């Protein structure tokens with residue numbers, strides 16, 4: 495049994511979660527579930543990033559204390575566990591003083607010990623919306639192009655982290671796959687960025703401007719800036735502060751799942767911090783793309799933000815998991831539309847999977863329970879096709895092409911349909927009928943096992959209708975897995 499530690503990025507709690515947040519968590523969930531089924535000891539971590547001037551201002555506008563405000567918003571993210579059927583083991587909040595603050599401060603002291611933190615005057619354009627310094631090229635007509643706001647000119651003393659010192663080492667570890675970046679295009683992107691050298695990074699802000707955050711140890715005038723605070727969650731959650739054996743058990747992380755917008759932070763700043771603190775680097779970083787809605791960027795201004803809560807109310811959890819994992823190419827951008835959602839729902843879930851299970855259960859129920867001999871009764875062509883699909887499926891998941899793994903399951907579903915259509919079991923009786931039902935149920939058993947990490951609830955429902963073991967099948971028909979949507983939206 496090997497250990498497998500997987501994380502998502504932690505979400506900033508200034509707004510409610512949308513389907514982009516859902517996508518990343520469902521991807522990580524499918525991978526975690528797949529590992530558990532293979533017998534690995536899995537630790538799946540997610541959480542929320544709760545500090546910063548933007549949160550403090552939003553709380554003030556809402557007439558609340560920052561922690562009161564983030565308690566409420568973090569709850570929306572925690573709620574995703576139930577509504578999306580996510581199997582995370584832990585949820586870290588950066589406002590957690592006991593676990594997170596103490597761990598982040600310990601990490602800070604390690605960087606200081608290594609001589610990698612120094613104070614420097616910094617003058618720059620600060621965008622509150624970004625919660626970061628921006629450069630002239632981020633501006634259009636003097637305003638931040640993302641936030642339509644003029645940045646403030648700020649001159650202040652910051653602590654800087656000597657990231658420049660580690661550029662060569664990070665570059666070589668990414669090149670030789672000690673730190674693997676998936677997909678290859680993202681690996682090339684970060685390598686080309688690092689090859690130009692890395693600049694030192696601002697790691698603190700004056701306490702008077704940023705009071706909602708973790709105090710810099712031994713310097714009450716400064717608060718940790720986002721990198722020093724948020725990235726540390728991956729180690730603080732597993733006991734970096736004071737649980738040595740637990741920390742050593744889980745670290746290094748096996749897989750960080752992140753979005754393409756935070757690649758630089760995870761593949762440059764974070765490895766630099768770990769090298770400075772003399773900790774092993776992550777083994778793998780997987781980078782996914784973004785979801786557009788009807789080919790437009792989701793935004794408050796456009797008013798096209800899709801909430802996972804709305805979607806599951808209408809369609810249920812597994813159809814939402816299915817759409818996000820199948821329609822969106824795992825490592826790329828993808829699109830959401832209700833039309834496409836209902837096409838996939840009706841075509842692949844209701845007609846494809848749902849229909850296969852329903853017709854097989856209808857055929858077999860009258861002769862259930864069925865005893866059979868695995869070696870003798872399962873046809874060679876059927877075993878062969880299942881094995882082909884299984885091998886491709888394992889490889890696709892290993893390489894984090896989850897949409898392709900699902901595509902292969904649907905190839906097996908189509909194969910099963912063709913098998914039944916060709917054999918015409920509705921014209922048969924006795925042993926001839928039994929033979930076809932046994933083989934169809936074998937295929938459904940294989941499909942169910944492969945579906946489990948992706949659509950766990952559906953896998954359970956299929957097993958309630960068709961329970962398949964090495965020598966016996968029991969069939970009990972019940973309601974359709976996915977009732978058809980008659981009206982197109």
Ligand SMILES: [Zn+2]
Pocket residue numbers: 621622623624625628638639640641642
């Ligand atoms: Zn901005």
